[in-house]
Amino acid sequence: MTATANTNRQMAWYVVRTVPGGQKPRREFSVEQTALDKAGRPRGKGYRIVPNLNHNISAIERSxxxxxxxxxxxxxxxxxxxxxxxDLWKVRRFALLVGYVFVRDPHDWRLLEATPGVAGVVKSTDGSPLPIDIMDILAVRAAEADAEVEFDRKSRLARQTLRKNAKTDPRLKMLLGKLDIAGLVSVPLDYQFIAA
Known part of the structure; x- marks a missing residue:
């Protein structure tokens, strides 16, 4: 009986409210060396700090x-x-439930509430953290899968339009060729394009 109680406890999920902007990508900074001048000395300070965004993970997820x-x-x-x-499109990731993140079995409630980006834990009327049923999590995952199917459809349509426009626009054809070589855009030629 204790084994099943421990198994059920391990699958307990809780809802955390996030601060505004916490579900956006987190800005990261990297240091790049600057080019050397004719005398072989570094230009300026010799380095520069370059900000970039990692669009695959949000600030709250990282924290x-x-x-x-x-x-x-x-x-x-x-x-x-x-x-x-x-003429080109980028893929960006957005939160499906704005303002909320699910956390599984927090090991330290005080650390969870002190984590940057956490506004608080959703609690029941008696003040204890409110566990979420696993079926609700699965329903959210089903909605996420539906959104993925819709994205695939829109992405395929955008690639078709891009390839079709590239046939008549030499600038776009050259740009698309550069991106294909760099591996930034991979657009398979469908049977619909061969006929077009």
Whole structure:
């Protein structure tokens, strides 16, 4: 009987409220060396700090993982128009449940509430953390899978339109060729394009 109680306890999920902006990608900074001048000395300070965003993980997910918590943020992918090349689209990840993240069996409630990006834990009327039924988690995962199917459909349609437009626009054809060589865009030629 204690083995099943421990098994059920290990699958307990709780809901955490996030601060505004906590589900956006976390900005990271890297140091790059600057080019050398003609005399072989570094230009300026010799380095520069370059900000970049990792779009695959949010700030709250990174904070919770760094503190040792298992978390699940339901998300969906969307196609966002590129600012530099308006004919191209980028894939971005957005939270499916804005403002909430699921955490499995927190080992330290005080550390969880002190984690950067956590606004609080959803609690029941008696003040104890409210466990979420696993069937509710599975329903959210089903909604996430539906969003993934819709994204795949939109992505395929955007690739078809891009290939079709590239046939008549030499600038776009050259840009698409460069991205294909770099491995940034992989667009399979469907049977629909061969006929078009």
């Amino acid at each position: 919770l993982t760094e503190n040792g918590f298992d978390c699940y943020m339901p998300s969906e992918k969307r196609l966002i128009r590129d600012r530099k090349h308006t």
